[in-house]
Amino acid sequence: MNLRTFPPQVEQLARQWRGEVLTSSTWTQVGDVIEHFESEPFFVRSSEGETGLAKPGTVEPPVHQLPRAAHEKIASDLAFDLGLPVPPVLLWSRSGAGPKQQRYASISALAFPRANPWAMAARLSSRLLPRLAAVASAMAVFDSWVANADRQNDGNLLVSEDDSVSPPVLRVAYLDFANSLAYRWGKGERWWKWEEGVACYPDGVPWDVRSMALAIGEIERFPPATLREIVNRIPGSFLSEQHRTAIREGLSYRQSRIRGIMASMYPGIP
Amino acid sequence: MSLDKVWLSFVDYRPDPATPEKDRIALGCILEARARRSGLFSLAGRVSLTEPELMIMDRIGRETLVHPADFLRQQLREVLDRAGGALSFEQGGALRQLSQVHRWSLYVMPPRLIRIERHLSQNNTQALYSATGQLFIARMLGRDVSLDRTLRAKQIIPEDWRAQVPPAWQIAQSSLSAPMEPRAQR
Structure with a gap:
């Protein structure tokens, strides 16, 4: 089964991210946090030029209550193996996160432009x-x-x-x-x-x-x-x-x- | 209607939302003001996009956004009809709802509060209308307007900026009103 129609460069990234868990790249926030979304997501860009959506941005609810980033990574990896169109995901340990910002986040690659x-x-x-x-x-x-x-x-x-x-x-x-x-x-x-x-x-x-x-x-x-x-x-x-x-x-x-x-x-x- | 608290959202198209300034197209500007028991919406948008602009988009974007002003009016109308008067102005009203859906290539900026001062020759509705058009021209030209100060409705942008708008960027303006939740009791 292959129902993924991402561009070749995103598929290449997906293969790479499937083999990894935590990102080792440096990511920078682009624009503001997307307001009034429960998870307070925001767009990010890596030093290597990759782009993605990071979330959760907020510490609430805490990871031990709802492990949102882990959910995103597990679902993405399962979908990749099954040939289903879920964007590639890596976990992101944000060492510079502020007191109200989630340190344990995920980054979902932007699967294609003009979405x-x-x-x-x-x-x-x-x-x-x-x-x-x-x-x-x-x-x-x-x-x-x-x-x-x-x-x-x-x-x-x-x-x-x-x-x-x-x-x-x-x-x-x-x-x-x-x-x-x-x-x-x-x-x-x-x-x-x-x-x-x-x-x-x-x-x-x-x-x-x-x-x-x-x-x-x-x-x-x-x-x-x-x-x-x-x-x-x-x-x-x-x-x-x-x-x-x-x-x-x-x-x-x-x-x-x-x-x-x-x-x-x-x-x-x- | 009060112009002391007006919500503003710009509407852009950006192919890659993580590189928002690359190939950005300014599609429109919407202001939302509070009248007694209703919301008043003032829209300014591009009448149509040029061929090179449309080529930046995918087929869905080309077909839905070819006439941005019409599209924005329709989107706003749909939000208002769905809400059926249950929108709260204090929380950003209809613009808040629009911005929650359109955060990808079509981007409705989360609404921010601005303050407008009308000219003596204008009533509030005219001031709102005039401010919408001028703010959109500034956005199309990529010029910054400080939104922290009170905007004087007749003088938000210099006169010569209008002349700098290319003929292909024709603007359409319109307004809508809709019932809204009663004001919160203080």
Whole structure:
């Protein structure tokens, strides 16, 4: 399965970042913190010229309550291995963070230029929705696996119809996994065993049963050792042991249940 | 209507939001003022973009932003219709909502408070309208206007700046009003 349509240089970066956990580059904030977002994100640029969105910018809630940066990194690494369009992520230990700024942040690479949130692209939905069917169906499976509670948000899906390349490419990026994984699972076993799925996004997108079945199969076969590697390598300052255990257990449990979870929402899945 | 507290947002297009000044296109400027039980919105925007400007964008951007002034008016109308009078001016009103969605290549600046002083020959609505047009011209030309001082509605920019606007950058101005939450009790 490969539903990633990022430009080649971003894919190259993604391969590199998949092999790393913490950034060793120097990053500089560009512009102001994006106000009135819970996580207070902000754009950053590295000394090597890479660009990204850093978050959370705020210390609230503290990492031991909600490990948002760890969630972003784990989701990005899992999606990379599955061929799903989540931008590459590295963890960022901000040694110069002020008292109200989060020291344990993540940087999500900007997946492509000229990005439009779905809120803007939706006016072209008759043309775009059919072309999003395969990726939206696979992402619904992924969101259900990681229990992403924040998908219904027009700003968390970016699209760009890039006709500067031949043939033109519809570039797609699903963002924001801060409220996934331990967001609920940290409250105990019954939460990761709660077999609730996430619907295809954006609303009205046709359901592609083949793509959904393919994603289910890929997740069912996801190597347990790789899963452990992705979760275990997150430094303790970004992820408490209690949350780490919940994430490992939750992903493992739901891996075996993902077909049933999706079938309860989309009857007809083989 | 009071001009002591007016929210301002510029609207730009920037292909890479982490390099915001590179290939930036100024699309519009929106001011939001509080009348008795409603919000008044004054918009200035480019009537249309030039071919080289459109080529900076992807196909979605080209199709939706070809007439920026119309697009901004429509976006604002949608926010106001969705809110159905539940917007709070004190918290940035409709501009706050617009800026939360459009933070990528299309960028609606988080609203900031400014203060406008009307000329004796103007009423408040005329002053708001005049300030919107002048602030947008300054933005298009890439000139800074100090927003910390009180803006005198007839003299925000020097007269000759208008003449520096290329003919292709034609501006359309319009206004909208919408019901708003009652003022907070003091």
